[in-house]
Amino acid sequence: MRHLRTILLTSILVTWAGAAPSMQDEAPPPPAAEEDVERALSTIDGLRDEDLRFEGDIPILSGIANDQAVRDQASDVVESLLGTGIVRNEIQLSNDFSERFEGAATRVGASFDRWLAVLPLLPIAVAIVVAGAILAWLVGRWRWAFRHLSGNPFLNDISRRLTQSAIVVGSVLLALEVLDATALVGGVLGAAGVAGIAIGFAFKDLIENYIASILLSLRQPFRPRDHVVIDGHEGLVTSMNSRTTVLTTFDGNIVRIPNATVFTSTLVNYSSDSRRRFSFKVGVGYDVDLGEAVRVGVEVIRSTDGVMSDPAPFAIVTDLGDSSVSVTLYGWVDQAAHDFGKVRSSAMQAVKVAYDARDIDMPEPIYSIKLRTTSEVTSGPASKEDAAPAPGPTAPVHDVDRDDTAAVLAAGAEDAETNLLTEDAPRE
Numbered sequence: 280m281r282h283l284r285t286i287l288l289t290s291i292l293v294t295w296a297g298a299a300p301s302m303q304d305e306a307p308p309p310p311a312a313e314e315d316v317e318r319a320l321s322t323i324d325g326l327r328d329e330d331l332r333f334e335g336d337i338p339i340l341s342g343i344a345n346d347q348a349v350r351d352q353a354s355d356v357v358e359s360l361l362g363t364g365i366v367r368n369e370i371q372l373s374n375d376f377s378e379r380f381e382g383a384a385t386r387v388g389a390s391f392d393r394w395l396a397v398l399p400l401l402p403i404a405v406a407i408v409v410a411g412a413i414l415a416w417l418v419g420r421w422r423w424a425f426r427h428l429s430g431n432p433f434l435n436d437i438s439r440r441l442t443q444s445a446i447v448v449g450s451v452l453l454a455l456e457v458l459d460a461t462a463l464v465g466g467v468l469g470a471a472g473v474a475g476i477a478i479g480f481a482f483k484d485l486i487e488n489y490i491a492s493i494l495l496s497l498r499q500p501f502r503p504r505d506h507v508v509i510d511g512h513e514g515l516v517t518s519m520n521s522r523t524t525v526l527t528t529f530d531g532n533i534v535r536i537p538n539a540t541v542f543t544s545t546l547v548n549y550s551s552d553s554r555r556r557f558s559f560k561v562g563v564g565y566d567v568d569l570g571e572a573v574r575v576g577v578e579v580i581r582s583t584d585g586v587m588s589d590p591a592p593f594a595i596v597t598d599l600g601d602s603s604v605s606v607t608l609y610g611w612v613d614q615a616a617h618d619f620g621k622v623r624s625s626a627m628q629a630v631k632v633a634y635d636a637r638d639i640d641m642p643e644p645i646y647s648i649k650l651r652t653t654s655e656v657t658s659g660p661a662s663k664e665d666a667a668p669a670p671g672p673t674a675p676v677h678d679v680d681r682d683d684t685a686a687v688l689a690a691g692a693e694d695a696e697t698n699l700l701t702e703d704a705p706r707e
Contacts, residue, residue, distance in 0.1 A: 316360045323356070325349040325385065326370070331357065334367075341369045345379055348386050397458045404454035411450020415443040433496035433521065484539070491542035492521045505550035506614075510540055553615040554587065557623040561630060562603030564640035569596060572606055572639055579633045580610045583626045585617035602645045 320329040320342075326349050329342035338357055344350040350370045357366045373379055418424075418439065425435040425442075455464060479486060496519070501507050505516045507526070512534045514526035523535040549555055563572045573594040580592040590611045598605035608630065612622045634641055 316357055319356050319360060320353055323349060323352055325381070326353055329353065329370075336363075337365055337367055338363060339367045339369060342371075343373050344370050345373050345375075345381055346383060346386055347372065397460070400457050404457045407454045407457065408450050411446050411453075414450075415446040418443050418446065433493065437493070488522060488537055488539045491538040492519070495519065495524075495538055495542055500546060501548050502550070505548055507549065508547040509536055510544040512536060549619075550614065553613055554590075554611050555614050555619055556590075556609060556611050557619065557626070558607055558609045559623065559627050560597065560605050560607045561634070562600065562605055562641055563634075564603060564642045567604070567639050569604060569606070571637070572634070575633050575637060575639065576606060576608045576630050579629045580608055580626050583610070583622065583629050585612055585622035586626060587611040587613055603642050 316331055316338075317329070320326060320331070320340075323329075325345040327343050329340070332339050332341075338361060340353055340357055342353070344353065350368065350372065353370055354366050354368045358364065422435075422439065425439045426432075452464065501516050503516055503518065507514070507516055509524065509526065512526055512528070514528040514532075514534060517525040517527050517533070519525070519538070521538075523537055524541045526534040526536065528534060561572075561576065563569070573596070576594045577592050580586055580594075581588065586592060587610070592608070592610040594606055594608045596604060597607045608626070610622075610626055612619050631641075633639075
């Protein structure tokens with residue numbers, strides 16, 4: 280092990296000794312190379328009093344230039360001839376007005392000459408851009424070509440728009456390539472990036488709404504004419520476009536909810552399962568046989584038109600009140616075949632008729648009222664003669680067919696814009 284450490288230490292020392300000369304400052308280039316650089320600098324128009332010296336291996340360039348472009352050109356010459364990537368440019372811009380004007384005029388003239396050189400190619404570049412715009416317009420008209428990309432119309436529309444944008448951008452880039460002006464692309468993209476950030480902050484809500492539209496169109500949490508409650512608004516889904524979800528309330532009103540609100544709000548979809556449970560509470564007297572009240576109520580609900588046998592109806596005692604015992608009755612309705620509200624109403628009426636026929640007492644709330652005067656205290660129940668007349672029998676209702684009025688209104692209120700919802704979308 281001792282010999283191994285000695286060998287490793289010797290190897291490190293030898294390697295360091297071999298690399299030591301390279302750590303020293305490199306010598307300046309030979310006089311011939313320096314003369315070539317000075318000769319090249321002397322040929323640059325607008326540069327005077329030029330001088331090249333070295334500090335170690337770093338070239339230092341000094342002199343007076345009449346334009347910033349001349350100053351940059353001198354640095355490029357030194358870098359290319361000496362093969363170095365570091366040049367300390369100490370060339371000063373001239374303070375003489377005539378020299379600065381001459382430099383600006385030279386720069387403008389050079390730009391003008393470049394544009395004159397590409398002028399014969401300008402019609403070709405314009406033709407490329409026009410052809411790209413026409414092709415993009417035709418792609419926008421060919422909706423059928425994107426209809427079968429996916430089952431989502433919104434994604435198909437986005438694909439179509441992206442294709443149009445790609446065609447336009449590609450034609451512009453090709454035109455710039457023909458004009459040999461691709462250097463403009465970097466500046467344009469940089470400006471577009473800054474503008475995109477500013478627009479993103481300014482239209483944050485619109486962008487959020489658009490992204491929510493994409494996500495909702497992918498998830499499809501509801502279908503057209505589903506019965507939903509969104510952000511406290513209840514109705515039937517009419518349509519969903521790139522901005523809003525449209526509901527038709529059961530009063531026939533149109534409600535437009537921003538898709539961002541739909542995406543972030545609590546959503547209740549009563550149509551996700553055609554089966555829906557209803558319930559209502561009945562108060563019976565304390566002297567009533569609760570077992571009979573529950574049995575009669577369940578039998579009546581089971582025999583009501585529109586109530587499903589599976590799941591079976593049931594009833595439970597839910598509360599012992601001051602004047603009555605609360606019995607809550609439950610039943611299930613197939614909303615695809617029957618109207619939920621009508622079935623519930625029919626069941627309530629049938630239970631009322633059955634309880635009246637079997638003398639199952641459903642007492643009203645009892646209140647004790649005491650009236651005090653200075654001479655006497657009067658209290659007591661009212662006489663039977665003053666009591667309200669007994670209610671007559673209630674006829675049962677058998678109309679439980681679906682009420683499609685709101686559904687018809689919802690179908691007629693669909694927007695002309697593409698509906699992002701589909702009838703055959705899978706349930707979440």
